Amino acid sequence: MALLIKGGEIVTAESRSRGDIFIEDETITRIGLDLTAPPGTEVIDATGKLVFPGFIDPHVHIHLPFMATFAKDTHATASKAALIGGTTTFIEMCCPSRNEDALDGYNTWKHKAEGNSACDYAFHMAVTCFDSKTEAHLREIVRDGTASFKVFLAYKNFFAVNDEELFHTLRLAAELGVITTAHCENAELVSQLQQLLLAEGKTGPEWHEPSRPEAVEAEGTSRFATFLEQTGATGYVVHLSCAPALRAAVEARLRGVKIHIESVLPHFLLDKSYAERLGVEGMKHVMSPPLRDKRNLPALWSALQAGLIDTVGTDHCPFDIEQKLLGTNNFTQIPNGIPGIEDRVNLMYTFGVKRGVLDIHRLVDALSTRPAKLFGLFPRKGTIAVGADADLVVYDPTYRGTISAAGQASNNDYNGFEGFAIEGRPSHVTVRGKVQVRDGVFVGEPGRGRMIRRQPQYSAQNVTEEVATHAG
Ligand SMILES: [Zn+2]
Numbered sequence: 001m002a003l004l005i006k007g008g009e010i011v012t013a014e015s016r017s018r019g020d021i022f023i024e025d026e027t028i029t030r031i032g033l034d035l036t037a038p039p040g041t042e043v044i045d046a047t048g049k050l051v052f053p054g055f056i057d058p059h060v061h062i063h064l065p066f067m068a069t070f071a072k073d074t075h076a077t078a079s080k081a082a083l084i085g086g087t088t089t090f091i092e093m094c095c096p097s098r099n100e101d102a103l104d105g106y107n108t109w110k111h112k113a114e115g116n117s118a119c120d121y122a123f124h125m126a127v128t129c130f131d132s133k134t135e136a137h138l139r140e141i142v143r144d145g146t147a148s149f150k151v152f153l154a155y156k157n158f159f160a161v162n163d164e165e166l167f168h169t170l171r172l173a174a175e176l177g178v179i180t181t182a183h184c185e186n187a188e189l190v191s192q193l194q195q196l197l198l199a200e201g202k203t204g205p206e207w208h209e210p211s212r213p214e215a216v217e218a219e220g221t222s223r224f225a226t227f228l229e230q231t232g233a234t235g236y237v238v239h240l241s242c243a244p245a246l247r248a249a250v251e252a253r254l255r256g257v258k259i260h261i262e263s264v265l266p267h268f269l270l271d272k273s274y275a276e277r278l279g280v281e282g283m284k285h286v287m288s289p290p291l292r293d294k295r296n297l298p299a300l301w302s303a304l305q306a307g308l309i310d311t312v313g314t315d316h317c318p319f320d321i322e323q324k325l326l327g328t329n330n331f332t333q334i335p336n337g338i339p340g341i342e343d344r345v346n347l348m349y350t351f352g353v354k355r356g357v358l359d360i361h362r363l364v365d366a367l368s369t370r371p372a373k374l375f376g377l378f379p380r381k382g383t384i385a386v387g388a389d390a391d392l393v394v395y396d397p398t399y400r401g402t403i404s405a406a407g408q409a410s411n412n413d414y415n416g417f418e419g420f421a422i423e424g425r426p427s428h429v430t431v432r433g434k435v436q437v438r439d440g441v442f443v444g445e446p447g448r449g450r451m452i453r454r455q456p457q458y459s460a461q462n463v464t465e466e467v468a469t470h471a472g
Contacts, residue, residue, distance in 0.1 A: 001433070002038065003022075003435070004022050004023070004035060004037040004041050004042070004043045004044070005021040005023070005051060005392060005394060006045055006047075007046050008047070008049050009049070009050050009051065010031070010051045010384055011050050011051065011364060012361070012383055012384050013368070013369040013383070014361060015361075020033065020034065021051065021392065023390040023433045026432035027387060027388070028385065028390050029386060030386065031386060044435070046394045048396075048398070050394075050395040050397060051395070052086070052364055052384075052393040053368050053381070053382055053383050053393070054389075054431070055086045055368045055393060056368050056372055056377065057313050057314055057341055057367075058091050058262060058371040058374070059093065059124075059181075059262060059264065059314065059315050059316075060082075060090045060315070060317075061092065061315070061337065062078045062112075062113070062316075063108075067326075067335045067336070069319065069326065071317055072319060072410075073318050073411050073412075074116065075121075076116050077409060077410060077411040078090075078117075078341060078411075079118040079119045080118055080446075081339075081342035082118075082342070084342055084409050084429075084442055085341060085342040085344060085346060086345040086393040086429060088119050088120060088381075088392075088393070088429065089120040089122070089377065089381055090122075090316075091122045091124055091148075091375060092113070092122075092123050092124070094106055094109040094123045094126055094146075095159060096126065096128060097128060098157075099129075101137060102127065102134055102138060103141065105126075106123070106125060106137075106141050110123070116449075117447070117448075117449030118431070118436055118442070118444050118445065118448055119436070119448075120389075120449050121449055121450075121452070124146070124148045124150040124181050125146050125148070126149070126150040126151070127151055128152065128158075128161065129165060130161065130164075139176070145451070145452075145454055145455075146454070147179075147376050147456045148179045148375055149179075150181045151166060151181075152183045152187075153166070153182060153183060153185060153224065154183050154190060154212075154220070156188060156190070163223075163227075167230075167231065170227055170235075171231050171233070173231075173233045173234075174234075176456050177456035177459055178458065179375065180228075180234070180235050180236070181236040181238050181262075182220075182235055183220075183238055183239070183288075184217060184221040184223075184224050184240075184245065185212055185217050186219045189212075190216060193210070193212070193213075194211045194331075194332045197210065197211055197331075198332065203330050204282065205275050205334060207331050208275055208286045208290050208334070209272045209275060209290040211332070212288060212289060212290055214244045217242060217245040217289050218245045218247070218248045221245040221248040221249050222248040224259075225249065225257045228257050228258060228259055229252070229256075229257045233458075234258040234260075235258065235260070236259070236260040236261070236262060236374065237260070237262065238313070238315070239262060239289060239313070239315045240262065240289075240309070241263070241290070241291075241296070242292045242293075242299075243295075243300075246300070246308070250303075250308055258458070260374055261309045261310050261311075262311045262313050263303075263311075263312060263313075264313050265315075265340045266287060266338055266416065267291070268297065268312070268351065268352075269297075269351060269420070270285060270291050271296075271297065272290060272291045272292055273291075273294070274291055275291050279328075280321055280324055283327060284414050284416055285338065285416055286327070287336050287337050288336045301352070301357050304352075304362070304366060305357060305359065305362055307362065307365075310370050310374065312348060312367055314339075314340035314344050316339055316340045317337025317338065318412040319412075320414070323335050338416040339410045339412050339416065340416070342410050343415070346422040347403070347417060347420060348363060348367060349363060349395075350420075350422045354423050354424070368382050368383075369383055370382075375454060376454035376456070377452060377454065380452070390432055391430060391431055391432065392430045393428075394426065394428040395424060395425070398424075399422070399425045400421070400422070400423060401422050401425060402420070402421055403415055403418060403420040403422060404419070409442065425440055427440060431444070431448055431449065432450075
């Protein structure tokens, strides 16, 4: 089956030009002007539209047992939401609990996804404890094509690793050449501050942010950087939310630490006043790190434009209203998270590109190309080139609409961006050459998605040599 996408404005991280894209089976085989196609080829007229490489969400949660409940999406609902929003590959956090074997957890997550996702996917393997069996399990998981780890410095007694476990995880990561992603908040400080606030009768969602202040995230970020420096490992800070943490990460990068930065959709558009709303309206906006004072937003946008923030993910993590209400009398019991997989591209396009604060090529880079490069998916994913997978987004910049929970594909009864106006949306989306979204509607094959196996790509270079190279 052949497909021709005709007359669109092809936009990648580096270039922009009008042209046609010809696809045979799953792969882009020709790019050029006025291409002709054999009879029987399906033609999509992209005149007046932008054509982007399929977007990649480097940070999502789909199957997730968390805080005595489960996130609401299945791989079927989340992948449909992803595709409608222009995301053709996501990387899911595989998060077993501390007392579960890493390999058992990994197999559970793989089994949940297999045959159920409509888009392609990969995993980051969370290391939630490091005992005598962990190393062998992690080696096997990396051999299976999952070439990135995740550590939590937050969530005491649940997901958090201690400094000893962090050290051993990073040593192994450096040896294997895999990148380690990290949730950077100081677990002990959060736990102590939560207890102090609760003892003072401060129980509402407005106390979530004060229980994990900016300094606590900056400490976690800087500690992670120090551990990277001492082990020679390559790291990636997930969902960085504020200027002090940004400063800590950038300062580490300037001294030669191999550290990359992700921020996520909510932190570019929402601030802590959303979590200060009364009752369940506030609870809908409880996530960690928390929404911050709005003075942080311009710093994040300019760091994104400058490329200091490498990528934009979502930390998609849907809990519904009934689940949020579990924390009615105690903010520490509110399941943390907000959905976003369906809205990331449209909101970043509208509030970044259309508002003139984000270059369109940087948008493609941060939401597709750089996640592909950092996580070993490039050049198969993350660009439009002959030989690449035909994951394409035909984007209509004339579309006007409003974000709403009504009619969203993600399995949740609210949307944290309710009422936000959008100025553009994907009209057609392909996954390896198959049209999965047409005129904004999912028309695809539910289980088409495949797990993309990745190779380790970070050689265990001596850290002092690396620093010397930077200095010289
Ligand atoms: Zn997350």
